[in-house]
Amino acid sequence: MVREITLGQYMPGKSLIHKLDARTKIVLLIAYIVFIFLCKNFISLLIMSLFSLLVIFMTKISFMKYLKSLRMILFVIILTGVLNVFYGSGDVLWQWWELKITTGGLINAAFVIVRISMLMMVSSVLTYTTSPTDLTDGLERLMKPLTVFHVKVHEIAMMMTIALRFIPVLLEETDKIMNAQKARGADMESGNIIQRVKALVPVLIPLFVSAFRRAGDLATAMECRCYNGGKNRTRMKVLHFSLKDLGALISCIVIFSSVIVSNMLFAAVI
Amino acid sequence: MEEYIKIENVYFRYDEEDENSSFALNGVSLSIGRGEFVAVVGHNGCGKSTLAKHLNSLYIPTTGEIYVDGINTKDDERLFDIRKKVGLVLQNPDNQIVAGIVEEDVAFGCENLGIPPEEIRIRVDNALKAVDMYDYRMHSPDKLSGGQKQRVAIAGIMAMEPECIVLDEPTAMLDPQGRDEVMRAVKALNKKMGITIVLITHYMEEAVTADRVVMMDSGGILLQGRPEEVFSKVELLKKHRLDVPQATELIYRLRGCGFDLPEGILNEEDCAEAIYRCIKKR
Numbered sequence: 001m002v003r004e005i006t007l008g009q010y011m012p013g014k015s016l017i018h019k020l021d022a023r024t025k026i027v028l029l030i031a032y033i034v035f036i037f038l039c040k041n042f043i044s045l046l047i048m049s050l051f052s053l054l055v056i057f058m059t060k061i062s063f064m065k066y067l068k069s070l071r072m073i074l075f076v077i078i079l080t081g082v083l084n085v086f087y088g089s090g091d092v093l094w095q096w097w098e099l100k101i102t103t104g105g106l107i108n109a110a111f112v113i114v115r116i117s118m119l120m121m122v123s124s125v126l127t128y129t130t131s132p133t134d135l136t137d138g139l140e141r142l143m144k145p146l147t148v149f150h151v152k153v154h155e156i157a158m159m160m161t162i163a164l165r166f167i168p169v170l171l172e173e174t175d176k177i178m179n180a181q182k183a184r185g186a187d188m189e190s191g192n193i194i195q196r197v198k199a200l201v202p203v204l205i206p207l208f209v210s211a212f213r214r215a216g217d218l219a220t221a222m223e224c225r226c227y228n229g230g231k232n233r234t235r236m237k238v239l240h241f242s243l244k245d246l247g248a249l250i251s252c253i254v255i256f257s258s259v260i261v262s263n264m265l266f267a268a269v270i
Numbered sequence: 271m272e273e274y275i276k277i278e279n280v281y282f283r284y285d286e287e288d289e290n291s292s293f294a295l296n297g298v299s300l301s302i303g304r305g306e307f308v309a310v311v312g313h314n315g316c317g318k319s320t321l322a323k324h325l326n327s328l329y330i331p332t333t334g335e336i337y338v339d340g341i342n343t344k345d346d347e348r349l350f351d352i353r354k355k356v357g358l359v360l361q362n363p364d365n366q367i368v369a370g371i372v373e374e375d376v377a378f379g380c381e382n383l384g385i386p387p388e389e390i391r392i393r394v395d396n397a398l399k400a401v402d403m404y405d406y407r408m409h410s411p412d413k414l415s416g417g418q419k420q421r422v423a424i425a426g427i428m429a430m431e432p433e434c435i436v437l438d439e440p441t442a443m444l445d446p447q448g449r450d451e452v453m454r455a456v457k458a459l460n461k462k463m464g465i466t467i468v469l470i471t472h473y474m475e476e477a478v479t480a481d482r483v484v485m486m487d488s489g490g491i492l493l494q495g496r497p498e499e500v501f502s503k504v505e506l507l508k509k510h511r512l513d514v515p516q517a518t519e520l521i522y523r524l525r526g527c528g529f530d531l532p533e534g535i536l537n538e539e540d541c542a543e544a545i546y547r548c549i550k551k552r
Contacts, residue, residue: 225427
């Protein structure tokens with residue numbers, strides 16, 4: 001089960017999206033998140049959805065991979081969708097005791113579901129098309145101004161690189177430990193929630209012990225390769241802002257402003 | 271042969287405060303020549319890994335001195351010079367790969383040294399080609415086999431253009447095929463590029479291919495010499511609970527039964543050949 005998590009998984013490719021500078025992609029993703037929540041009517045939501053699908057199509061990564069990323073948060077999508085159905089005003093379509101389904105509620109639910117799904121898929125575009133090193137490098141460069149406030153930008157970026165690198169390693173390890181404990185007769189599938197949480201303790205303790213041992217090894221290996229905390233460090237792949245990035249920025253500005261325009265032109269439904 | 275690493279009467283204990291704690295290294299003196307392939311063998315806890323970590327200043331001797339290419343490993347100012355000259359590859363390949371893409375991990379060491387990007391690119395490509403992993407440069411390490419990961423780790427050290435590579439049981443966690451791949455890569459680096467290799471291992475079959483074998487026992491050097499010399503002293507090795515290669519063991523036992531076989535046989539082919547000759551003579 002744990003192996004199916006595709007979070008932070010990079011899929012090498014040669015598409016235009018792959019070639020964009022990591023910083024461009026990060027900034028545009030943040031802007032995207034803001035604008036998908038600014039959509040007030042179906043027209044603007046449609047613009048954003050079409051735009052999202054276009055971007056996903058341009059990555060040349062199979063759409064199934066994106067659907068997989070959705071599956072992880074399927075529960076969240078359904079839950080928020082269902083909850084939203086019962087909130088909101090408008091014509092009452094169906095009522096039972098205090099629970100009412102209204103037209104407003106249905107529209108709310110539709111908006112929330114589309115927003116969360118698009119958000120997840122477009123975030124996946126960033127992690128699927130950007131190598132972890134580029135991603136953390138991009139973040140490091142974007143956060144550089146924060147060093148003025150004594151934020152340890154390089155250290156944060158390094159921690160993220162290592163975290164992304166070790167997510168699959170630790171997931172595999174969790175799988176192994178779970179199997180080992182099951183082989184010893186541990187029961188992890190039955191019982192109420194408290195019993196199940198308790199059953200996880202014999203998994204978590206070995207996992208922590210091994211994680212610390214790995215950390216020790218990794219620190220030694222990094223020392224052997226002359227790591228000294230990022231002083232005078234160079235990079236093999238230097239990020240550089242090209243015409244492609246400028247093009248991407250401009251097209252996104254156009255699309256995002258069309259959202260604002262349609263918000264102003266058409267009546268808000270939410 | 272020009273002397274490259276000089277270890278002079280080194281004692282080391284992990285807990286320096288505790289006067290009564292035992293020494294992990296007990297007066298080790300050893301000299302390693304430039305371009306030599308030395309295998310250090312011994313069973314668990316004999317101090318061989320401790321010795322490996324001394325060669326690039328991860329550990330500093332409690333007493334005694336170690337010189338790498340004339341630099342004392344105690345010299346703090348030249349720490350990075352030493353680490354640049356002597357690379358260390360550890361046992362677990364998973365734990366020494368820092369980045370999520372093979373070629374970016376190989377570049378890690380060079381990036382730390384502040385080498386310009388174009389130069390790093392060349393070095394990374396060369397290092398990956400040297401260990402035959404160039405085709406996997408864009409892969410994620412967790413999709414590779416153990417042997418491939420270990421070769422990536424070696425490439426990461428190679429990219430720093432070291433003069434010596436110390437491998438601390440690089441094959442202990444690998445399957446036979448992975449072990450083969452790694453040993454082939456290591457030997458190629460030694461023969462083709464003249465890199466000094468110190469291989470710490472407990473597989474006697476790997477040790478026999480070295481120029482020189484150093485046997486360690488309880489923190490000291492028990493004996494050293496060419497593989498044939500060392501492994502012909504079967505009684506002494508047995509007394510210290512040390513293994514000999516299987517072929518050597520077989521010949522030793524047959525000799526014990528009175529068969530006329532030569533000493534100093536290290537691998538299966540020679541062993542089969544010798545037995546064949548022996549039978550033919552009868």
